[in-house]
Amino acid sequence: MVYFGCSTGLNNKLPRRFIAKKKDEIALFFSHGKKFSSPFFILFLLPREIDSFPKVFFAVSKKIRGAAKRNLIKRRMREIFRQHAPFKLVPYSFGWIAKERILTANFKEMKKDMIELGEKAIHFFNRV
Numbered sequence: 001m002v003y004f005g006c007s008t009g010l011n012n013k014l015p016r017r018f019i020a021k022k023k024d025e026i027a028l029f030f031s032h033g034k035k036f037s038s039p040f041f042i043l044f045l046l047p048r049e050i051d052s053f054p055k056v057f058f059a060v061s062k063k064i065r066g067a068a069k070r071n072l073i074k075r076r077m078r079e080i081f082r083q084h085a086p087f088k089l090v091p092y093s094f095g096w097i098a099k100e101r102i103l104t105a106n107f108k109e110m111k112k113d114m115i116e117l118g119e120k121a122i123h124f125f126n127r128v
Contacts, residue, residue, distance in 0.1 A: 012082070013082070014056075014078050014081065014082045017053050018053055018054060018055065018056055018088070019055070019056060019057065019058075020055040020056065020057040020093070020095070021057075025055060025057075026057050026095070028046060029044040029046050029057065029093070029095035030044065030095075032046060033045055033046040033093075033095060034046075034121070034124070034125070036117055036120060036121040036124070037117075038113050038114075038116065038117040039099070039101055039113060040098065040099055040101055040102045040105055040109075040110060040113045040114070041096055041097065041098055041099065041102075041113060041114055041117055042096075042097040042099065043094060043095065043096055043097075043117050043118065043121055044094070044095035044097075045092050045093070045094060045095075045121045045122070045124075045125060046092060046093040046094075046095070047091060047092055047093075047125070048091055048092060048093045049091075054087070054088055054090075054091075054092065054093055054094070055093040055094075056081060056087075056093060056094045056095070056096070057094075057095050057096070058074045058077045058078055058081075058096050058098075059074075059095075059096070059097045059098070060073045060074055060097070060098045060102075061097065061098060061099055061100050063100040064098075064100055064102070064103060069103070073098050073102055074098075076107060076110060077096055077098065077110075077114065080110065080111045080114050080115070081094070081096070081114075084115055084118070086119075086122075087118055090122050092121075092122065092125065094118065096114070
């Protein structure tokens with residue numbers, strides 16, 4: 001059984017086709033996306049075609065020293081995105097950037113802030 005592009009077996013990772021890796025894909029977020037901000041994140045929301053996969057990228061500020069810390073934060077961001085199905089159902093692509101202040105947050109605070117920011121951005125686009 002397939003659920004939003006993820007299998008229900010042991011491999012519940014975010015599919016690679018959802019992740020924007022190429023420089024030109026990520027540049028689109030900065031040039032054409034709408035920017036939203038919260039205490040822990042900066043979000044770039046980009047409208048996409050209905051028939052295409054939602055693209056997403058995750059980045060962490062270089063102000064956070066240590067690759068292990070940055071990778072941990074990115075893993076947590078990917079997991080929050082993967083678990084929150086409405087992010088994958090809307091006709092938008094997401095670009096998430098974690099701020100340095102994220103180091104003070106635990107996983108619950110991080111999840112709450114990320115979901116609230118994403119929903120705020122989606123509501124902004126839906127009312128326009």
